[in-house]
Amino acid sequence: MPTSSPSPSPTTTFNTPYLRAARRATVKLNDLPPxxxxTLARRTTRMNPSVIREIxxxxxxxxxxxxxxxxxxxRTFPVSAFAAASxxxxxxxxxxALQYAASEGFAPLREAVAAFLPWKVAPEQVLITTGSQQALDLVAKVLIDTDSRVLVETPTYLGALQAFAPMEPRVVSVAGDDQGVLIDDLRARMGTGADKARFLYVLPNFxxxxxxxxxxxRRAALVAAAxxxxxxLVEDNPYGDLWYDTPPPAPLxxxxxxxxxxxGSFSKVLAPGLRLGYIVAPAAAYPKLLQAKQASDLHSPGYNQRLVAEVIRDGFLERHVPTIRALYKQQCAAMLAALDEQMKGLSVQWNRPDGGMFLWLRLPEGxxxxxxxxxAVARNVAFVPGxxxxxxxxxxxxxxxxxxTSTVEQIATGIAALAGAIRELA
Amino acid sequence: MPTSSPSPSPTTTFNTPYLRAARRATVKLNDLPPxxxxTLARRTTRMNPSVIREIxxxxxxxxxxxxxxxxxxxRTFPVSAFAAASxxxxxxxxxxALQYAASEGFAPLREAVAAFLPWKVAPEQVLITTGSQQALDLVAKVLIDTDSRVLVETPTYLGALQAFAPMEPRVVSVAGDDQGVLIDDLRARMGTGADKARFLYVLPNFxxxxxxxxxxxRRAALVAAAxxxxxxLVEDNPYGDLWYDTPPPAPLxxxxxxxxxxxGSFSKVLAPGLRLGYIVAPAAAYPKLLQAKQASDLHSPGYNQRLVAEVIRDGFLERHVPTIRALYKQQCAAMLAALDEQMKGLSVQWNRPDGGMFLWLRLPEGxxxxxxxxxAVARNVAFVPGxxxxxxxxxxxxxxxxxxTSTVEQIATGIAALAGAIRELA
Structure with a gap:
């Protein structure tokens, strides 16, 4: 029998209100609680606060x-369309809309997703998720055992690493170049037998x-090799609709x-605050993803699903998404122009994206x-270290x-400040 | 190297559209995909479709x-209040409201939760979840290792068993009587050393x-024993506000x-379709629950959180919840009256709830x-087998x-039909 200590172990944050509560509570212990x-689960040692959220x-x-x-x-959020839909x-x-609903998702929304995807998809294959982050959580639950080998790109989406980590995989990076994963390295990292990779997680667009x-x-080669x-293959495509001049090749x-x-996700073509994404899965995986979904949050908010279904019927996305593309293309061009101007003579490398929200920069050697x-923060500009x-x-x-997120003017100021910080450190 | 088969393994549901898609797709294989x-994770063998959802x-x-x-x-959903709040x-x-937001939840909603709970709670202890089902999922992730001993009531909430199952615990039932878990049996089921129970999951109200x-x-005895x-203790309280005549004793x-x-949950006092619940946790568990939350769905929909915060400010719940109590009290009374009348001479036992949504019935021996x-279904009435x-x-x-869910008239008809089915089977 453990001995009970006379007072609780002190905690910096919550100590005082708890002690007060223990005194006030109807259910009382004779002494303060021991x-x-x-005992936290072992997987919690693999959980960490998101670096990005800290930044x-x-x-x-x-x-x-x-x-x-x-x-x-x-600026891209269709607030008035959501007000009308609400x-x-x-x-x-x-x-x-306010009642419990099916775990699979709202039928008209599943039908809409199946209809707008660029290959033949049955609505029965679509599972609506609470943002695409939940899709990653469900994939992890259904496909990862402790120490399972899981392949990812170099580098890869941080949120996927965070979603996979609680299922305790061994995550192995596959090398890539500017066109995506290298097929030879994929073969080298596959593993065999019980250590064969459960899947490759890949984000092919922007x-x-x-x-x-x-x-x-590269897509054709990857599909054939897989x-x-x-x-x-677990294909994540939150940004695919955000192309600037030409659509990307077909999904894997x-x-x-x-x-x-x-x-897929509605976060980048409508708004992230509704937390709606989706999975398209074959019969080999769908039932278990659905059961995992049911156990995770019963279903995604039916009200939100109906709002999105209401907003996107009658071709709204076809009118709305081009305005996002135009804005992001302009902002990307502004950043590229600022980089061209400010990074002169600095041995800094960066790429020129064809869509999406990000670019990748490599600092001088050392x-x-x-x-x-x-x-950089001292000069009032922030970024995420790779x-x-x-x-x-x-x-x-x-x-x-x-x-x-920033305006064209802020981008110019920010890149100038970043160049100043690089010069300071060089 | 695995040999590739000349055609995909046939599936009953999705075969045809997939084959069509494979022919239409831009990225093509030389042959049909092998x-x-x-390889699904071992935990998927513990996942099952919900019996209730099947019924x-x-x-x-x-x-x-x-x-x-x-x-x-x-009838209890405040539709017009949500319309005004939207x-x-x-x-x-x-x-x-439509942007990404903090994983902890919307600050005014966390403050409101802390303020309405009947003991001293700091807003920093409140974590907003995507329904209370997600709270159970997060508890499982943070507290359960494979084969961990987890204690539950006899019987217990099905959704909790489903949420815990993917983390592969050994779930052990603690015997109870009409007042809750039996403390002596709790002691007997505790386990020791590495097999010591990680927690007792308990739903004390209705x-x-x-x-x-x-x-x-019993609460005082349980708190002291724990x-x-x-x-x-993991205390789940979705129904606590739905008392009929007097509030239940203070939470454990x-x-x-x-x-x-x-x-806790907003599903029973406002509406389930928004999928909003919450966890109150001490500093020993909060940071890992928060990190698990972030990896699970980043945050619960900010729009929904703002809607609820908007609806409940100015004391809305104090006016609204009594109308739910009155309705459910009336419906419970109708069911009890119907049971008293219809089950005469049938050796059927049932309890008389003081609140909530359910009662428990025990059929004759054998x-x-x-x-x-x-x-029963043949007589047009359905229930959930225990x-x-x-x-x-x-x-x-x-x-x-x-x-x-049913009206007073439907309850009377349904209980008569149920009695008929019991007589048929007796």
Whole structure:
């Protein structure tokens, strides 16, 4: 029997109100409560606060120009369309919109998703999720055992690493170039037998963090290699509609729907605050993803699903998304122009994205993005050091710049400040 | 290297569209895709479709009176209040409501939760979740390792069993009586050393499925025993506000806030379709619950959180919840009256709830609720067999009746039909 200690172990944050509560509470102990055995699950050692969210706290300081966050431009949110849809949905179907609903999602929204995807998808394959982050959580629950090998790009989306981590995989990076993953390295990292990779997670369009896009040829090679290797692909496509001049090549999933899980999102084409994304999965995986979804949050908010279904019927996205493309193209061009001007003579490299929200910058040899960050913040500009996006062997010289949250004027000022910080550190 | 088969393994549901898609897709394979190795995680063998949701499909048949579902009465949903709040939030803070937001939740909503709970709670302890189902998922992720001992009531909430299952605990039932868990049996089931129970999951008020309420004396004994045993309590309280004549005793958490995780919900006092619940946790558990939340869906929909904060300011719940109580009290009374009348001479037992949405019925010796269900459905009434709510050693004679979804007239008709089915089977 554990001995009870006379007072609780002190905590800095919550101590006082708790002690007061213990005295006030109707249910009373004779003494103050003893320390409790909080044995946390082993997986919690793999959980960490998001580096990005920590940096975002810095960027809330007035006067800071944030090139750090992945927040879509609030100028693109169709507020009045949502106001009209809210009124219409509540007037027409208020009780149903506010009631419990099917775990699969609202049928008209599933039908809309199936209809707008660029390959043949049945509505029964669509699972509506609470943002695409939940899709990653469900994939992790259904496909990852402890120590399972999971392949990712170099670098890869931080939120995916965070979603996979609680299921305790061994995450292995596949090398890439400016067209995407290298097929030879994929073969080398596959693993065999029980250690065979459960899947490759890949974000082919305007990738977060690099902004790069996988070429059509590389997609064909990857789909063929995955089929030959009998490797599942988990394709994440939150940014695919945000192309500037020409649409990206067809999704990988279109080439082998039975071997892929496809993840999409309404966060970048409508608004993230509704938290709606979706999975398209074949019969081999759908039922377990659905059961995992049911256990995770029963269903995504039915009210929100009806709002989105109401907003997007009658071709709204076809009118709205081009305005987002035009804005982001302009902001990307502004950042590229500022980089061309400000980084002269600095041995800094960056790419020229064809869409999306981010570009990827590499500092001169020997310089660390982590060391640069405080210098940049001192000059009122923030970015995300690239190291957060690597599963292993991070390149300390890399950093991610977002060009969609700030204005064109802020981008120019911010890049000038960044160049100043680089010169200071060089 | 695996050999590639010449055609995909046929699936009944999705075969045809996929084959068509494979032919149409821009990215093409030379042959049809070979079978892919879908190695699902071991935990998926613990996932199952919800029995209740399967029964709900039956109840969608026209003419069926459902005493099965746990759906709050749609008559209680404050549709016009949500319409006004939607208009106000989008007009005032549209861009912010539709943007990404903090994982902890919307600050004014966290403050409101802290303020209305009946013990001293700091807003920093409140974590807004996507329904209380997600709270259970987060608790499982943070507190359960494979084969961890987890204690539950006999019977217990099915959704909790489903939320815990993916983390692969050994779930152990603690015996109870009409006042709640039996303290002696709790001691007997605690386990020791590495097998010590990680927590006891308990739903003290108008429990789902039984409708029973833990007495003040039993609460005091449980809090004292848990403190002595240094056992974490996970207290789930979705129905606590739905009392009929007198409020239930204070929450267990009020007696030992450092040793409890408290889970609440807006689903039963406002509407489930917004998917908003909350956790109150001490500093020992909060940071990891927050990190698990972030990895699960980044944050709960900010729009919904602002809607609820808007609706409940100025004391709305104090005016609204009494109308729900009055309605459910009336419906509960109708069911009890119908049972008193219809079950005469049938050796059927049931309890008389003091609040909530459910009551628990026990069939005559030798009779199985599972066998009764088709007979009842043939008479156009549905219920949930009790077996689904037991972690082990289910009592096959038990069943759950909900009195909130149907009208008073439907309840009378439904109970008469149920009595007829029992007579048929007896």
């Amino acid at each position: 320390a409790i055995d909080w 975002l706290k810095i960027t809330e300081r007035p006067g800071i120009i944030s090139l750090a966050g992945g927040l879509p431009s609030a 009124a219409a949905v509540l007037a027409r179907d208020g009780a149903a 990738q977060n963090p690099t902004g790069r896009t996988m070429s059509a040829a 089929a030959e290797l009998r490797l599942v 999933t279109a080439g082998n729907p039975e071997g892929c899980i496809y993840i 310089m660390s993005a982590q060391a640069l960050l405080p210098k 190291a957060a996006f690597y599963a292993d062997n991070a390149d300390p010289r890399t950093l991610r710049l977002s060009f969609v | 079978a892919i190795d879908w 709900l499909k039956i109840t969608e048949r026209p003419g069926i009176i459902s005493l099965a579902g746990g759906l709050p009465s749609a 208009a106000a939030v989008l007009a005032r803070d549209g861009a912010a 429990q789902n499925p039984t409708g029973r309420t833990m007495s003040a004396a 403190a002595e045993l240094r056992l974490v 958490t009020a007696g030992n806030p450092e040793g409890c995780i408290y889970i 009779m199985s609720a599972q066998a009764l269900l088709p007979k 077996a689904a709510f037991y972690a082990d050693n289910a009592d096959p004679r038990t069943l759950r009746l909900s009195f909130v």
